[in-house]
Amino acid sequence: AKALGKARYHVFDPAMHQGAIQLLQLETDLRKAINQQEFLVYYQPIVALSTSKIIGFEALVRWHHPQRGLVSPAEFIPVAEETGLITPIGAWVLREACQQLRIWQEQKLTQEPLTISVNLSVRQFSQPNLIEQIDEILEETKLNPFSLKLEITESAIMDNSESAKAIIHELKRRKIQLSIDDFGTGYSSLSYLHLFPINTLKIDKSFVNRLDKSQEDMGLIPAIMSMAHTMGMDVVAEGIETPEQLAKLKALNCDFGQGYIFSKPLESKLAVQLITEPLR
Numbered sequence: 001a002k003a004l005g006k007a008r009y010h011v012f013d014p015a016m017h018q019g020a021i022q023l024l025q026l027e028t029d030l031r032k033a034i035n036q037q038e039f040l041v042y043y044q045p046i047v048a049l050s051t052s053k054i055i056g057f058e059a060l061v062r063w064h065h066p067q068r069g070l071v072s073p074a075e076f077i078p079v080a081e082e083t084g085l086i087t088p089i090g091a092w093v094l095r096e097a098c099q100q101l102r103i104w105q106e107q108k109l110t111q112e113p114l115t116i117s118v119n120l121s122v123r124q125f126s127q128p129n130l131i132e133q134i135d136e137i138l139e140e141t142k143l144n145p146f147s148l149k150l151e152i153t154e155s156a157i158m159d160n161s162e163s164a165k166a167i168i169h170e171l172k173r174r175k176i177q178l179s180i181d182d183f184g185t186g187y188s189s190l191s192y193l194h195l196f197p198i199n200t201l202k203i204d205k206s207f208v209n210r211l212d213k214s215q216e217d218m219g220l221i222p223a224i225m226s227m228a229h230t231m232g233m234d235v236v237a238e239g240i241e242t243p244e245q246l247a248k249l250k251a252l253n254c255d256f257g258q259g260y261i262f263s264k265p266l267e268s269k270l271a272v273q274l275i276t277e278p279l280r
């Protein structure tokens, strides 16, 4: 045992140790953040490309860290996922977003009821009490389940676990909508996705990036679009930034779009003002 201890001492890597300390600090801070309610939800509009009207919003969590300011979800969601803290954080985001949408719907800002899209990480998606959590929140907020869209990635579905299948079945029974996020970046195929009741494909920003002025080649987007439509799914293009990208997506019959060209994610008070102003 002594020899082993020595050997361990020799492979000790100070850089790795530093990383571990930072990770531990982040975890400690995240636990505090949950208790002290340091999270916010920002809202980014999703726009019907044929009418330029807002049909709903995606809820995107923000962490207002007391020392560091706004911390990106890209930094803390993976840690939250690994430590299981994603469960309380995710439940909070879902409740907050459903509450907010219900308030907006009651204000009758649009003819068609707005939808809210909420991200679910892989771990949330296999969490046994997810459905219970969703039921509670829908009941509390009195939100129509049609208005809720859950965004999951291809890997959450490819996982193919019994629990994921059961969750999808329960969501469908409640008429909650399902979107595949970052479509095209994972390893799923459209024919495999066809086995699941999916309403919407969100084409990843990396595909939209390629639709630029100089580029004639539209990449995989036309094929994705026509197959999605054939299968009865609609398509959202993510991360639209330029008028060229927007024009090409419209020409390709893309249903919806999201991106800085319309608006960045905003706090609720600012996001709702977008509905009453023309976006482009």
Ligand code: C2E
Pocket: 044, 059, 060, 061, 072, 073, 074, 077, 090, 093, 119, 120, 121, 181, 182, 238, 239, 240, 241, 258, 259, 260, 261, 265
């Ligand atoms: P995502 O679900 O793919 O969200 C889209 C990300 O792209 C958002 O980053 C959004 O701000 C950004 N974005 C939107 N339009 C544009 C654009 O035109 N240009 C560029 N450069 N970026 C654009 P954000 O808010 O930093 O979120 C990052 C990721 O964190 C999300 O990617 C999602 O995977 C995760 N996330 C965010 N909120 C939640 C949450 O409440 N729960 C879970 N589980 N994950 C979340």
Ligand code: CA
Pocket: 058, 119, 151, 181
């Ligand atoms: Ca998303």
Ligand code: CA
Pocket: 181, 182, 202, 204, 238
């Ligand atoms: Ca995405």
Ligand code: CA
Pocket: 182
């Ligand atoms: Ca993403």
